[in-house]
Amino acid sequence: MTASSSNNIPEEFTEGNTAIISLDEELRNFKLQSFHSESFPNYINDLDNAAMPIQKAFGFVLDSALELERSKQHDEVEILRGCIPAIIELEHQINAQKTVLKDLEQHIRREPMNDIVGAYQKQMTRENAKWQLLSDKKKYKKHPFYTEFRNDVWAENHGDEPVPDSDDNDEDEDLVVGHIRQSTTCPITQTYLENPVTSRICKHTFSKHAIYELIRKNRGRIPCPNAGCGQTITTQILQDDFLAERRVARLRATEASQQQTQDFYNVE
Numbered sequence: 001m002t003a004s005s006s007n008n009i010p011e012e013f014t015e016g017n018t019a020i021i022s023l024d025e026e027l028r029n030f031k032l033q034s035f036h037s038e039s040f041p042n043y044i045n046d047l048d049n050a051a052m053p054i055q056k057a058f059g060f061v062l063d064s065a066l067e068l069e070r071s072k073q074h075d076e077v078e079i080l081r082g083c084i085p086a087i088i089e090l091e092h093q094i095n096a097q098k099t100v101l102k103d104l105e106q107h108i109r110r111e112p113m114n115d116i117v118g119a120y121q122k123q124m125t126r127e128n129a130k131w132q133l134l135s136d137k138k139k140y141k142k143h144p145f146y147t148e149f150r151n152d153v154w155a156e157n158h159g160d161e162p163v164p165d166s167d168d169n170d171e172d173e174d175l176v177v178g179h180i181r182q183s184t185t186c187p188i189t190q191t192y193l194e195n196p197v198t199s200r201i202c203k204h205t206f207s208k209h210a211i212y213e214l215i216r217k218n219r220g221r222i223p224c225p226n227a228g229c230g231q232t233i234t235t236q237i238l239q240d241d242f243l244a245e246r247r248v249a250r251l252r253a254t255e256a257s258q259q260q261t262q263d264f265y266n267v268e
């Protein structure tokens with residue numbers, strides 16, 4: 001990648017595509033050593049940031065669907081429901097890259113590694129093949145995007161009535177998760193979630209300030225404050241939760257409009 005190395009390339013290869021040949025060559029000869037693994041958490045963090053717009057895209061799809069559901073345009077809602085797998089596929093790509101980076105990080109901690117690009121591509125192919133083997137139900141219908149969509153669209157016109165069974169009437173118990181109404185309250189503050197963060201491991205959600213404060217006071221780790229959970233929580237496994245944030249925002253908006261209606265009738 002240095003100027004001197006590209007000067008070493010035989011002239012017949014440099015016609016028009018110097019950069020491609022030299023970069024390829026450089027990458028193949030480059031040896032990753034264990035100290036390189038120290039930069040991996042940054043790369044993984046970058047991927048987490050890249051996942052945020054995907055959550056937001058889902059948020060916009062859901063908002064539009066709720067508007068349409070309110071005005072009983074069910075066909076349009078179904079079109080939007082049909083967009084969810086494409087969003088989940090994007091998220092999968094990022095998750096697969098994270099898995100592969102973590103594997104490579106472990107590998108180079110043990111021994112130096114040649115041909116990192118080749119190894120990366122091979123592992124990505126394997127991750128994607130594993131993903132393709134999953135059924136649509138495992139990939140999409142159990143995904144929080146899908147269950148959130150189903151629950152929220154249903155609640156739009158049915159309030160607190162329980163969501164009916166989904167179209168898959170088998171005994172897959174995990175699907176029951178989709179019926180649990182997701183939390184809008186922080187178990188620590190007992191008030192609405194503020195800047196919600198969710199544990200990557202146990203999926204419980206807290207107000208960021210409250211849980212960070214608790215973790216700080218307890219030297220970096222606490223048992224999950226959610227009753228009956230017990231998973232160890234550190235700041236490393238907490239992730240900003242855009243979906244929870246917009247859930248709270250929607251709830252507040254509904255309450256504000258109910259309050260307005262009440263004020264209107266209380267005037268006389």
Ligand SMILES: [Zn+2]
Pocket residue numbers: 199202203204224225226229230231
């Ligand atoms: Zn928990």
